[in-house]
Amino acid sequence: MSKYYVNKFLYTVDRDPELLRRYKENPAALVASWEQSIGPRLNDAEMSTVNHLTEAERRALVEHDYVALFEMGAHFFLSLTMFIALHDEDWSARSGPLSFQREFARRLEHWLGKDYPTIAI
Amino acid sequence: MATLAAVLATTHHPFYLKATSAPPDQQIPQAAEWKRKVEAYRETLTRAEPDILVMVGADHFHQFFLDNYPTFMIGKAPRYDATFYNEEREFGLPKYVLEGHEELSGFMHRGLLDRGFDFSFSHELKIDHSIICPIITTRPDADLPIVPIYTNIFAPPLPSPKRFWDLGRAIRDIIDEYPSDKRIAAVGSGHLSLELGGPRQFGQTGPDPDFDRQAIEWLSTGNIDEILANVTHESMTKSGNATHGFMDLILMMGIAGPIAADYVDNLDLYHTMEAYFTWYPQERPA
Numbered sequence: 001m002s003k004y005y006v007n008k009f010l011y012t013v014d015r016d017p018e019l020l021r022r023y024k025e026n027p028a029a030l031v032a033s034w035e036q037s038i039g040p041r042l043n044d045a046e047m048s049t050v051n052h053l054t055e056a057e058r059r060a061l062v063e064h065d066y067v068a069l070f071e072m073g074a075h076f077f078l079s080l081t082m083f084i085a086l087h088d089e090d091w092s093a094r095s096g097p098l099s100f101q102r103e104f105a106r107r108l109e110h111w112l113g114k115d116y117p118t119i120a121i
Numbered sequence: 122m123a124t125l126a127a128v129l130a131t132t133h134h135p136f137y138l139k140a141t142s143a144p145p146d147q148q149i150p151q152a153a154e155w156k157r158k159v160e161a162y163r164e165t166l167t168r169a170e171p172d173i174l175v176m177v178g179a180d181h182f183h184q185f186f187l188d189n190y191p192t193f194m195i196g197k198a199p200r201y202d203a204t205f206y207n208e209e210r211e212f213g214l215p216k217y218v219l220e221g222h223e224e225l226s227g228f229m230h231r232g233l234l235d236r237g238f239d240f241s242f243s244h245e246l247k248i249d250h251s252i253i254c255p256i257i258t259t260r261p262d263a264d265l266p267i268v269p270i271y272t273n274i275f276a277p278p279l280p281s282p283k284r285f286w287d288l289g290r291a292i293r294d295i296i297d298e299y300p301s302d303k304r305i306a307a308v309g310s311g312h313l314s315l316e317l318g319g320p321r322q323f324g325q326t327g328p329d330p331d332f333d334r335q336a337i338e339w340l341s342t343g344n345i346d347e348i349l350a351n352v353t354h355e356s357m358t359k360s361g362n363a364t365h366g367f368m369d370l371i372l373m374m375g376i377a378g379p380i381a382a383d384y385v386d387n388l389d390l391y392h393t394m395e396a397y398f399t400w401y402p403q404e405r406p407a
Contacts, residue, residue, distance in 0.1 A: 008188075070318065076317050076318030076319055077181055077275070116358075120277040
């Protein structure tokens, strides 16, 4: 498991409007391209060779599966911000303000009263 | 020596500006009341006539990430850009450029090191909404030089609540020693109970209204003993997964000291309790 690398995906995509657009339109293609050329970037000059997504992490990202990401301990702020960017506008137009955020909460209801998976790495 | 003109501890709600500047027919029902309360709170800073603001917040993975996340950090730049693309996108926050106060930043950094707080530092820092939200609510003209201080309330492992209190006490000490006739106000933002990206987010109230009431009582009365006896990382997690921002409010009370606040207000919004505290530890303005 690479919680760090999942968070790096959320962090790098959420801050870039072009990557976000591609992640919304074709998540499988964006995740593949991210793993190849974006995830490994340490900075503008250096590449890192040490991080990899697991199959389950890759699937959760490709499927926009924020429940699975929560259960893997992805950072809640990164995950919420990213999925608001992907879905809030469509949900708001259809079902009113904050409807996506409430749906997000509803799909995690089975965690009420329990200790959440930790975001600590 | 410098005067500590005021200490403000506030929740930061990134949707304040959007909620209160939307056309009236699209505003949430509490918008007018929220605006009134924020403007009354702003007056508690204005009346203190500050010359410099020491601003306390936390970077929400905007400039800093898990490859290198500072526990405590001070900005030492002559100028600070503010508001990141994803904050404009999600919250509708405007961009700002804030003047820095390099001399006080340098004095503060040295003073912190001397008191056992080995701070990280940044000479190129872009400020996020944890500092821009209180600028919008308490000093919307953004016309004063700032000294930004960031804490880690966000990426575990976090420092203890006691450490936040002690840091506040150290900052107070350093402001008191600053050889200047300037009036310094400290303005910091955090949260009461808060859930983000979990099952209790965006409910009818904050995730733990009992904690919120208790926390307001503790901060109003300067009751650091009860806070340190009751508030732990685990207890904050139980109150909501993002409640750890409460520690920045503890830090602010640390700057004021274990004394009652001179101004306290709160507002029960649909998914958070907003709260506003001001202390005048040295002199109460007219």
